[in-house]
Amino acid sequence: MATHQSRSAARLMMAPAVVLLLGWMLVPLSMTLYFSFKKYLPLRGGDLGWVGLENYTRFVTSSAFWPSVQATLVIVGAVLVITIVLGILLAMLLDQPMWGQGIVRILVIAPFFVMPTVSALVWKNMFMDPVNGLFAHLWQFFGLAPIEWLSQASMTSIIMIVSWQWLPFATLILLTAIQSLDGEQMEAAEMDGAPALSKFFHLVLPHMARAITIVVLIQMIFLLSIFAEIFVTTQGSFGTRTLTYLIYQRVLESQNVGLGSAGGIFAVILANIIAIFLMRIVGKNLDA
Amino acid sequence: MGKIQLKQVTKKFGDVQVIPPLDLTIEDGEFAVFVGPSGCGKSTLLRMIAGLEDLTTGTIAIDDADATDTPPAKRGLAMVFQSYALYPHMSVRKNIAFPLRMAKMDKAEQDRRIAAAASALNLTDYLDRRPGQLSGGQRQRVAIGRAIVREPSAFLFDEPLSNLDAALRVGMRLEICEMHERLKTTMIYVTHDQVEAMTMADKIVVLQAGVIEQVGSPLELYHAPRNLFVAGFIGSPKMNLISGPEAAKRDAVTIGIRPEHIDVSDSGGMWQGKVGVAEHLGSDTFFHIHDTGLAEMITVRAPGEVSFRHGDTIHLTPRADQIHRFDAEGLRLS
Numbered sequence A: 001m002a003t004h005q006s007r008s009a010a011r012l013m014m015a016p017a018v019v020l021l022l023g024w025m026l027v028p029l030s031m032t033l034y035f036s037f038k039k040y041l042p043l044r045g046g047d048l049g050w051v052g053l054e055n056y057t058r059f060v061t062s063s064a065f066w067p068s069v070q071a072t073l074v075i076v077g078a079v080l081v082i083t084i085v086l087g088i089l090l091a092m093l094l095d096q097p098m099w100g101q102g103i104v105r106i107l108v109i110a111p112f113f114v115m116p117t118v119s120a121l122v123w124k125n126m127f128m129d130p131v132n133g134l135f136a137h138l139w140q141f142f143g144l145a146p147i148e149w150l151s152q153a154s155m156t157s158i159i160m161i162v163s164w165q166w167l168p169f170a171t172l173i174l175l176t177a178i179q180s181l182d183g184e185q186m187e188a189a190e191m192d193g194a195p196a197l198s199k200f201f202h203l204v205l206p207h208m209a210r211a212i213t214i215v216v217l218i219q220m221i222f223l224l225s226i227f228a229e230i231f232v233t234t235q236g237s238f239g240t241r242t243l244t245y246l247i248y249q250r251v252l253e254s255q256n257v258g259l260g261s262a263g264g265i266f267a268v269i270l271a272n273i274i275a276i277f278l279m280r281i282v283g284k285n286l287d288a
Numbered sequence B: 001m002g003k004i005q006l007k008q009v010t011k012k013f014g015d016v017q018v019i020p021p022l023d024l025t026i027e028d029g030e031f032a033v034f035v036g037p038s039g040c041g042k043s044t045l046l047r048m049i050a051g052l053e054d055l056t057t058g059t060i061a062i063d064d065a066d067a068t069d070t071p072p073a074k075r076g077l078a079m080v081f082q083s084y085a086l087y088p089h090m091s092v093r094k095n096i097a098f099p100l101r102m103a104k105m106d107k108a109e110q111d112r113r114i115a116a117a118a119s120a121l122n123l124t125d126y127l128d129r130r131p132g133q134l135s136g137g138q139r140q141r142v143a144i145g146r147a148i149v150r151e152p153s154a155f156l157f158d159e160p161l162s163n164l165d166a167a168l169r170v171g172m173r174l175e176i177c178e179m180h181e182r183l184k185t186t187m188i189y190v191t192h193d194q195v196e197a198m199t200m201a202d203k204i205v206v207l208q209a210g211v212i213e214q215v216g217s218p219l220e221l222y223h224a225p226r227n228l229f230v231a232g233f234i235g236s237p238k239m240n241l242i243s244g245p246e247a248a249k250r251d252a253v254t255i256g257i258r259p260e261h262i263d264v265s266d267s268g269g270m271w272q273g274k275v276g277v278a279e280h281l282g283s284d285t286f287f288h289i290h291d292t293g294l295a296e297m298i299t300v301r302a303p304g305e306v307s308f309r310h311g312d313t314i315h316l317t318p319r320a321d322q323i324h325r326f327d328a329e330g331l332r333l334s
Helices: A004-036 A054-061 A065-095 A101-113 A116-127 A134-141 A154-179 A183-191 A196-223 A228-232 A243-253 A257-282 B042-050 B092-102 B107-120 B136-148 B166-183 B194-200 B218-223 B228-233
Strands: A038-041 A046-050 B004-013 B016-026 B031-035 B057-062 B077-080 B154-158 B186-191 B203-208 B211-216 B240-243 B254-257 B262-265 B271-280 B284-290 B298-303 B313-318 B324-326
Touching (some): A004 A038, A038 A054, A038 A257, A054 A065, A054 A257, A065 A101, A065 A154, A065 A196, A065 A243, A065 A257, A101 A154, A116 A134, A116 A154, A116 A228, A154 A196, A196 A257, A228 A243, B004 B042, B016 B042, B016 B057, B016 B211, B031 B042, B042 B077, B042 B186, B077 B136, B092 B107, B092 B136, B107 B136, B136 B166, B166 B186, B166 B194, B194 B218, B203 B218, B203 B228, B211 B228, B228 B240, B228 B254, B228 B324, B240 B298, B284 B313
Parallel strands (some): B031 B186, B031 B203, B077 B154, B154 B186
Antiparallel strands (some): A038 A046, B004 B057, B203 B211, B240 B254, B254 B324, B262 B313, B271 B284, B271 B313
């Protein structure tokens, strides 16, 4: 559609943004790569020279590595399943005409606006505290011993907190998808004698396939790097140390930048592997 | 097998009465067309018959059995929607099979019916495509196919041709008529296009603001419109309505004369005026005539090619036996 001149003008005008974005992405990535091949201990001698692949082998062979990968996958998987399933149910509920629809929808979206640190603190102190938390009171009301959420059910707690944060996002995207479903299609299915469950599986779910794909991909990107929720609750103990948190510990607690950088490269690789798998599974939904 | 009776049916949306009490009987095997301007309640009426809209009061009986509270799927009616409402994620075959699958029909019978419907509608080559890959006319056929396979006691069509282009519309109109001749099933067809109504119907139901203005065969409506609304709505171009002294001469408040019932000449006639726009169709010529002193404009349809030009004086003579007379309430005087 464009002439040769307007195309080159467009390239010229896009250039600053592209260069800025590339720099933003490439500088940290190449610095991480650079440090991952060095022995670099900021408080114990600084740059101690090249060490080849030693950081990588140390990171992978450490006893904390595989459990952290597992913890990451468990959290990402569980949160995805919970937010998608509940998101679809909530979206269908919110799609029903009701009084005060606008306000209810804003309230449902509200958790998404709470910063991760704040929401984790609120959950930790107001709900999950074994002495003063709301859950403790609830358990006591039924005559049960309160659960020490963050130590006895640490993984469940983290998954609950993160799911609570991401449910509004999933609900919002899935609600817009459900709203675009053609009413005459549902009526045609009604005339064809389809019961509610058939309508859901034959019409509603296929219609939402694309939205679900988008929710899965976007959430996965953010969930692979959750940090604040773990930092303010369990500090990585009780089996909740994810890959991100392990890297943080290597860099800041052990003051070993080289080792942490090698971990960072592993995190990039892990994210890509998961992304490729997900794209294979759900990617075909994006074509149609 | 497909007699539908509405008794004292009303519909309110909130405080708005869309359909005041209405009685209507559609006989078995009849092709009934609901026609009226948009917003006249014809689609609402169809949706009430289908069961997609609740009745406020009144009863609907299908084959003499009360069906007022029967769910849509149990009424034995099939509907073709304006947007076709095909299921976009299913192939044409699965779309057509959907009602049969929902009825848990056995596979061999399903295949037999799908094959029959597909060959009747020229869809055999498209069975494995998705609706998105089909043209508008083909989608329309799939929607009809989905209705046919259920072998319903009546078909309901909700403005099925309004999304098609003019040439395709004429073709589909013919196909639906042929389908009716073949199946002899009751059909109820909603349209705002009076040409569709005139060409297809056994029985036309003219609606305005939820009220039935007249029920009758196309020619009854054409020759004896019950009131001014029907007179103006049925027929194309529209009937000329003339009030004033010319009407008083014939003991009426308004008289109506169809464009095709006025003879033209350049020498002498009952009325005279100036030719405005002349539309030459080859088979007919439509004249818009001004300055007659009768009405704003008189439309005349002259057969063949008649050579009057813009600004010419033209003489008009209405055929006396084709003049319709209406009283002050707009009702027909016989």
